Amino acid sequence: MLVRVVLLVTLVTAILFATAGSLSANTVREAPVAVFDPVLMAQGDSSVASARGYRSLFINPAAFALGQGSFTLLNLQGWIHSSPTQALESLQLFFGDGDIDDEATLTRVEKQLSSNGMGVGAAGGIGYVGGGLGIGLRFASDSYFFGEQLPGGITGTSTSEISFVGGLGFPFQLGPVQVAIGGSVRPFVRVRSLFDNDASDAALQKFLGVPGEIEEDYRDITRSLNGYGFALDAGLLLQYRGFTLGLAGRHLGDTRLNYSEHSLSEVRDSLSGGALPAEKSEGEAGYIPVGQHIIPTRFDIGLMWAPRPWDAARPQLHLELRDPMGWADPSGTGKQPFLYRTHVGGELELMRFFSLRAGLNQGRPTGGLGLRLFFFDLNMALYGRELGKQQGDTNSAGAAIEFGIRF
Numbered sequence: 001m002l003v004r005v006v007l008l009v010t011l012v013t014a015i016l017f018a019t020a021g022s023l024s025a026n027t028v029r030e031a032p033v034a035v036f037d038p039v040l041m042a043q044g045d046s047s048v049a050s051a052r053g054y055r056s057l058f059i060n061p062a063a064f065a066l067g068q069g070s071f072t073l074l075n076l077q078g079w080i081h082s083s084p085t086q087a088l089e090s091l092q093l094f095f096g097d098g099d100i101d102d103e104a105t106l107t108r109v110e111k112q113l114s115s116n117g118m119g120v121g122a123a124g125g126i127g128y129v130g131g132g133l134g135i136g137l138r139f140a141s142d143s144y145f146f147g148e149q150l151p152g153g154i155t156g157t158s159t160s161e162i163s164f165v166g167g168l169g170f171p172f173q174l175g176p177v178q179v180a181i182g183g184s185v186r187p188f189v190r191v192r193s194l195f196d197n198d199a200s201d202a203a204l205q206k207f208l209g210v211p212g213e214i215e216e217d218y219r220d221i222t223r224s225l226n227g228y229g230f231a232l233d234a235g236l237l238l239q240y241r242g243f244t245l246g247l248a249g250r251h252l253g254d255t256r257l258n259y260s261e262h263s264l265s266e267v268r269d270s271l272s273g274g275a276l277p278a279e280k281s282e283g284e285a286g287y288i289p290v291g292q293h294i295i296p297t298r299f300d301i302g303l304m305w306a307p308r309p310w311d312a313a314r315p316q317l318h319l320e321l322r323d324p325m326g327w328a329d330p331s332g333t334g335k336q337p338f339l340y341r342t343h344v345g346g347e348l349e350l351m352r353f354f355s356l357r358a359g360l361n362q363g364r365p366t367g368g369l370g371l372r373l374f375f376f377d378l379n380m381a382l383y384g385r386e387l388g389k390q391q392g393d394t395n396s397a398g399a400a401i402e403f404g405i406r407f
Contacts, residue, residue: 028293030192030257031328032250033161034142035123036079038381038400042368043345044359045383046320049237049246049302053406054127057136057165060248061182062235064169069130071407079400081119081144083112084382087399093208094120100209109208110150117387117396119144119156127165134167134184145200146387151212154204156195163188167233178239186231189276190257193224193264219264225293226267226276227259242307246320250298257293261286298328302343314349339363340386355379362386364395377404 037055040047047059053070056063082090086108093100093109100106112118120143127136139162147154167184195203195218202218204210214221232255235248260280262270270277280287302320320343345359345366355370364384371378379402387396 026292029328030293030295032295033140033159033190034121034144035077035140036121036142036381036383036398036400037077037123038079038368038379038402039357039370041361041383041398041400042357042359042366042370042379042381043318043347044320044343044361044366045385046302046318046343046345046359048235048248048300048320048322049244049304050306050316050318053129054125054136054404056129057127057134057167057184058138060235060237060246061134061167061184061233062169062180062237062246062248064129064134064167064182064184065132065171065180066169066237066239067130069128071128072126072136073405073407075123075125075127075138075402075404077123077400077402079121079142079398081117081121081396081398083116083397084399086112090118100211106150106210109210113145113150113154114148117144117146132169132171134165134169134182136165138163138165145195145204147197147200150204150210151201151214152197154195154200155197156200156203158193158195159190160192161188161190176240180237180239181235183232183234186233187228188231189228191224191226191267191276193222193267195222199223217265219268222264224262224264224267225257225259225288226262227257227279227288228276229255229257229295231255231295242305244304244306246300246302246304248300250300251295252297254297255295256291257295258290259288259293261288296328298323299325312351314352315346317346319344357381364397375405375407377402377406379404 051059052063052067054072054075080087080090121141123138123140125136125138141160143156143158145154145156163186165184165186167182169180169182171178171180198214199218199222201212202214202216202221205212205214206218232252233250234252238245262277266277300320300322302318304316304318306316308314322341322343324341340362343361348356353372358367361383362385364386366381366383368381381400384395384397
C-alpha cells in the first residue's frame with residue numbers, strides 16, 4: 001500500500017513539473033494578486049494541506065472532494081501594510097481627510113515608506129465547495145508603496161483582479177489512506193498599475209496629503225497594464241489518521257497574460273462603461289505581445305497534523321514549502337533561501353467558536369484570532385513578510401481583518 005501511495009505522489013509531482021513552461025529572456029514574470037487572508041496569514045500563510053471550503057478555491061482544488069458542502073454567501077477581507085504600532089494612524093491617513101499638517105507625522109510616514117512600506121488592499125467573494133464541486137467568484141486588489149526618499153524616491157504597484165473559479169475534486173481510498181485529487185480553471189481580468197517616482201508622489205499627495213509639486217492627476221501619469229488570463233490549477237491530498245499531505249500546482253504551464261498598456265485614467269473611464277480599454281494592435285504604442293508577461297507555475301507541498309483528542313479543543317499544526325524549484329521567483333534565478341520559502345503555523349479551536357492562531361511566515365512571526373457565531377465569521381491577524389531578494393533584506397508588517405457569512 002505504501003508503494004502505491006509513493007507512486008501516486010511521484011506521478012502527480014512529475015505531471016506538475018512537466019507543466020512548467022520554459023521562459024525566454026524577454027519574458028516578464030508577475031506574481032498572482034496578493035490576498036492577505038487573516039486566517040491563513042495568522043498561521044504563517046501555510047495552507048496547501050489545510051485549506052478547506054471557500055479558501056480551497058484559490059489554493060488546492062483537491063479539497064473540493066473532502067468534507068461537507070460549504071456555501072460562502074459573503075466573504076469580505078481588508079488589510080493594511082503598516083507597522084502595527086502605526087496601523088491606526090495609517091488607516092486615518094488613507095481614509096481620512098488626506099492632509100498631513102505637521103512635520104512629525106510626515107517624518108513618521110517617510111520612515112514607514114523606507115522601512116516597512118505602506119499600502120492597503122481588499123478582497124470580496126462568494127463560493128460553494130463540496131461534493132466534488134468548487135465554484136466561486138472573487139474580486140481582489142492590493143497596493144504597495146516603498147522607497148527611501150520623499151518626494152522623488154518612492155515607487156509603487158497596484159494590482160486588481162476579478163476571477164471566476166470552477167473545478168472538480170474526486171476522492172478514493174488506497175487502503176487506509178484517503179486520497180483526493182482535483183483541478184480547476186480560473187479565467188480572470190487583471191489590471192496592474194505601475195507607479196514611477198512622479199506617479200507615486202502624485203498618488204501620495206492625493207491619498208495621504210504628502211507635500212509635493214506634482215500637478216497632474218496621478219491617474220493620468222500612471223502606466224496601467226490591463227487584460228486577461230486563463231489559469232489552470234491542480235492538487236492532491238493524502239490523509240492518514242491525523243496527518244494530511246498536500247500538493248498543489250498553480251498556474252500550470254505558466255499563465256500567459258493578454259495585456260495592453262494604457263494610462264490608469266483610460267482604464268478607469270473604460271471600466272465605468274463595463275469593459276477594459278480596446279486592445280492595442282501591433283505597432284501601436286502600448287501594444288504588448290501575448291505571453292511577454294506571464295505568471296509562472298508555482299508548486300507547493302505541505303504537511304498538516306490535526307489530531308482529534310478532544311471535542312472541545314481541536315488543534316492543528318502545519319508546515320509548507322512553497323515554490324521549492326524557484327519557478328515563481330520574480331528574478332528568475334531561483335536563489336531565494338530555504339527560509340524564504342518556508343511557512344509554519346498552527347491553530348487551536350476552542351468550543352467550535354473561538355480560534356487562536358500563530359505561525360512563522362518566511363521567518364517572520366504571525367498571529368491572530370477567530371470567532372464563529374452561527375453562520376458569521378470574524379477573523380483578525382497581524383503578520384510579517386519578507387520582500388527582499390535575500391532573507392533579512394526587507395521586512396514588511398501588516399494587519400488584516402475578515403467578515404464572512406457561511407452555511
